[in-house]
Amino acid sequence: MRTFFRVINGILLTAALLAAAYCGYHVYSVRTFPTESYDAREADIRARTDKTLADAERARQDADERLAFLKADLKNNGEEAVALSESMEETRAEQESKARRLAELQEMVRIREDLPASVEEARSQYADRIRELEEKIRNGETEVRICYWTLDDGPTYITKNFLDALDEMDGRVRVTFFTANGANDSPDEEEILRREMTSGHSVQNHSYAHVTNADGPVYRSPDSFREQILLQDEWLLEVTGFHPTIFRFPGGSAWGRDLVPGATDVIAELGYEWVDWNCNLYDAGAADKLPSAALETSRAVTQISEEPIAMILGHDWNSNTLIAMKNAIPMLQEKGYVFLPLFPESVTMGLVAAR
Numbered sequence: 001m002r003t004f005f006r007v008i009n010g011i012l013l014t015a016a017l018l019a020a021a022y023c024g025y026h027v028y029s030v031r032t033f034p035t036e037s038y039d040a041r042e043a044d045i046r047a048r049t050d051k052t053l054a055d056a057e058r059a060r061q062d063a064d065e066r067l068a069f070l071k072a073d074l075k076n077n078g079e080e081a082v083a084l085s086e087s088m089e090e091t092r093a094e095q096e097s098k099a100r101r102l103a104e105l106q107e108m109v110r111i112r113e114d115l116p117a118s119v120e121e122a123r124s125q126y127a128d129r130i131r132e133l134e135e136k137i138r139n140g141e142t143e144v145r146i147c148y149w150t151l152d153d154g155p156t157y158i159t160k161n162f163l164d165a166l167d168e169m170d171g172r173v174r175v176t177f178f179t180a181n182g183a184n185d186s187p188d189e190e191e192i193l194r195r196e197m198t199s200g201h202s203v204q205n206h207s208y209a210h211v212t213n214a215d216g217p218v219y220r221s222p223d224s225f226r227e228q229i230l231l232q233d234e235w236l237l238e239v240t241g242f243h244p245t246i247f248r249f250p251g252g253s254a255w256g257r258d259l260v261p262g263a264t265d266v267i268a269e270l271g272y273e274w275v276d277w278n279c280n281l282y283d284a285g286a287a288d289k290l291p292s293a294a295l296e297t298s299r300a301v302t303q304i305s306e307e308p309i310a311m312i313l314g315h316d317w318n319s320n321t322l323i324a325m326k327n328a329i330p331m332l333q334e335k336g337y338v339f340l341p342l343f344p345e346s347v348t349m350g351l352v353a354a355r
């Protein structure tokens with residue numbers, strides 16, 4: 001019996017020990033292993049959350065930067081688009097102005113090419129076209145400019161040098177000679193006059209005696225004044241076969257009209273027009289006070305810029321004027337001037353020089 005109880009005790013003890021061991025194992029595994037596993041997972045989750053937050057922050061920053069860039073880009077594109085449309089507008093305006101300029105240049109070439117080879121040729125139709133061009137210039141409808149370069153007091157012993165220079169000019173250049181038979185004594189004046197006419201220049205009347213004093217033959221009386229115009233007219237008719245139609249007062253219209261009241265009526269009765277100038281080379285003063293060729297050139301170029309239809313006063317007895325003319329004409333052609341012979345149909349008739 002005792003043995004039986006001892007066996008039972010032994011069994012119970014063993015069972016108790018086994019139960020204790022089992023519980024101990026569970027307590028150990030609950031207290032130790034699960035705690036470490038949660039910490040690691042928590043740390044892992046925290047790390048992943050931190051990373052996700054950092055990623056989100058970076059993505060936000062990227063998005064902000066991208067947005068800022070797009071905004072700036074949009075603004076630039078907008079500005080570029082505005083600039084582009086402005087520049088297209090400018091280009092269009094430039095093209096239009098070039099097309100206009102081209103049409104004008106073609107018109108200038110046509111005018112030059114159609115210039116009559118001589119005054120005999122088609123004067124009336126040519127003069128009408130010039131008149132039309134002058135009116136377009138006055139109305140600001142064209143950038144073409146006209147220069148009437150006038151040369152007074154010839155023919156002289158150097159007039160042929162002026163004619164040679166004009167023949168050599170690039171492009172057809174025509175001028176106007178206001179002649180006065182009594183002002184000079186050139187041996188070949190008749191031949192020169194005929195050459196002026198046949199070269200297509202305008203040959204006009206500057207009185208016969210070209211004396212400017214109050215008691216001289218030009219201005220001492222209306223009758224004497226009339227006679228002086230007629231004498232020169234007849235001489236030109238005899239030499240060239242043509243009547244002149246424009247008169248220039250020796251000393252200018254202000255001087256002449258002061259001395260001969262009614263002078264313009266006399267001119268009109270004779271079927272003439274008259275004209276002064278708006279650009280003066282001041283090349284006819286005392287011999288020791290004549291301007292240099294450079295000064296005359298600069299006067300021509302600077303004064304003319306104020307005048308879309310310029311009337312230059314020079315003299316074909318002054319050799320500096322010859323040099324100035326050769327220098328100034330190409331410069332003025334660059335500025336758009338065409339050099340035409342003067343006709344009485346011109347809008348410049350009656351032009352009064354500034355005092």
Ligand SMILES: [Zn+2]
Pocket residue numbers: 152153206210250251
């Ligand atoms: Zn004169």
